Amino acid sequence: MxxxxxxxxxxxxxxxxxxxxxxxxxxxxxxxxxxxxxxxxxxxxxxxxxxxxxxxxxxxxxxxxxxxxxxxxxxxxxxxxxxxxxxxxxxxxxxxxxxxxxxxxxxxxxxxxxxxxTLLSGEYDKRDALVNIRSGAGGVDAADWAMMLMRMYIRWAERHKYSVEVYDTSYAEEAGIKSATFAVKSPYAYGTLSVEMGTHRLVRISPFDNQGRRQTSFAEVEVLPVVETTDHIEIPDGDVRVDVYRSSGPGGQSVNTTDSAVRLTHIPTGIVVTCQNEKSQLQNKISAMRVLQAKLLERKRQEERAQMDALKTNEGASWGNQMRSYVLHPYQMVKDLRTNHEVNNPSAVLDGDIDGFIESGIRWRMRDQAEA
Known part of the structure; x- marks a missing residue:
């Protein structure tokens, strides 16, 4: 050799x-x-x-x-x-x-x-992931972009034979979605997908603009660990307002026929969670409560992290806006703005081929934590 x-x-x-x-x-x-x-x-x-x-x-x-x-x-x-x-x-x-x-x-x-x-050793890294996607600035293009991102993550899960359970999808009026919540069920799903959290930017010729102009749109991705019984996230009944309503959007025979959709409002924090994917109101309430618990757990973690950050002289790199840019026009490129990892095949990325971005993101986070 x-x-x-x-x-x-x-x-x-x-x-x-x-x-x-x-x-x-x-x-x-x-x-x-x-x-x-x-x-x-x-x-x-x-x-x-x-x-x-x-x-x-x-x-x-x-x-x-x-x-x-x-x-x-x-x-x-x-x-x-x-x-x-x-x-x-x-x-x-x-x-x-x-x-x-x-x-x-x-x-x-x-x-x-x-x-x-082997680098995934955080407290919650082993858990399933709860993914929330919300359309941002950009109107109908942003709603369409949010749906494209949802498809990208579901296709990624399918590539790895991970189970996905959609809890709620709020459809936009013209196209796309306002928001969606779904769980990716696999050990280490949270640790793996947590590096995807942040604002994703899309630049393309808008398919919704009859003048064919270039449009920039944004969508926010939030990734939370699924709550387990050992987390002790107790929510008194008096802290939650429960509203029921009829499901909307594409669906089967049960859609728009019964008040099965559930909206939970956590009164102390103002957090609102909806779930309309299940046919049963009880099933939707159980799923919505899981999402609410996950959000409250993340809020608790953020408060604890803020207290720790206040003790530091230097803050680590922010996970803030525009963590990744997807450009379809005038050239073809997807680039992570934290790691500088880039791919010149957006179609493959949007079809779920994101392992390179995830792996570079995990390595970047480990270096960032080590330096901090």
Whole structure:
């Protein structure tokens, strides 16, 4: 093998060993055995919440172990691929070497993605994510942009086979959405998607302008950790006003026929949450209460963070406005304004190919926290 290839394989091996060390593969195997024993207990489902927690943790642990074992196997197979290529001659050797090089490049991407996952060690990083998208300045274009972002995140979840549950969608009058709330259900979904929080800017020729002018529009993305029973977010009944109304927008036979949609107003803070996705008023109320609890948990975290920031002489980089810019005209580019990561294929990004932005965002956040 070429010395550069040998050096690259050694570097990949070092990185993968670090990942295996952080994950503690032997402890992971022990935990899987323990969880499998619990899952086999017939009495487990006497407590539905605990049973779901056990099965979810088991599924995630098995997935993590399978993923790191597959990476190790692929790395061990690479020298064999190069040896087989060297055994060929002429065009066949060149083609086999190109295939081995392509596998090495793909393996580097997958190992680095796994390495990024090991950086997610925040208090809530392991949890499901609750994503809120709101249209901002830009009129009908902003509403359309908010819907495009919602589709982008749902497509990203589908690519990774993560479950998505839509709680509420408020449709705009002409096109697009005013807002949407949905959950991405996968271990570490919050830690992964939390770097997407901020203002996303779109520049394009407006499809809603009959003069074909360029339009800049904005949408806000908020990412919250899903609340668990251990969070102790208690909401007295007297602090919440409950209003019911008929669902609106596209839907099946149940839409616009019963007062199933629910609006919760948290009186002390003025936070308003709506849910109209379920057919049952009770189901909508339960889902809306989950969202309200998540918002109150985030409010509590922000207050605690503000108190800590007040003690610092230097504040870390802000997650403020325009964290990412999507330009469709006069050129094609998506650029993260914090990390400078950019892609010249907006169509792929808007179709859910955002892992590069997420990974660079997680690394940026880790550097920022270290410097702070």
């Amino acid at each position: 070429h010395p550069d290839v040998i050096a690259d394989l050694a570097e990949l091996d070092t990185t993968l060993k670090t990942v295996e060390s952080v994950l503690d593969v032997e402890e992971l195997r022990r935990r899987i055995d323990e969880l499998e024993h619990q899952a086999a207990d017939p009495e487990l489902w006497n407590n539905q919440d605990h049973a779901q927690q056990v099965t979810s943790e088991l599924s995630h642990a098995q997935s993590e172990l399978r993923r790191v074992e597959e990476l190790r196997q692929r790395l061990e197979d690479l020298p064999v691929l190069y040896e087989l290529a060297e055994a060929e001659e002429g065009a066949a050797e060149a083609e086999a070497t190109a295939d081995a090089d392509a596998e090495r490049a793909a393996l580097r991407i997958d190992i680095e993605a796994m390495e990024v996952r």
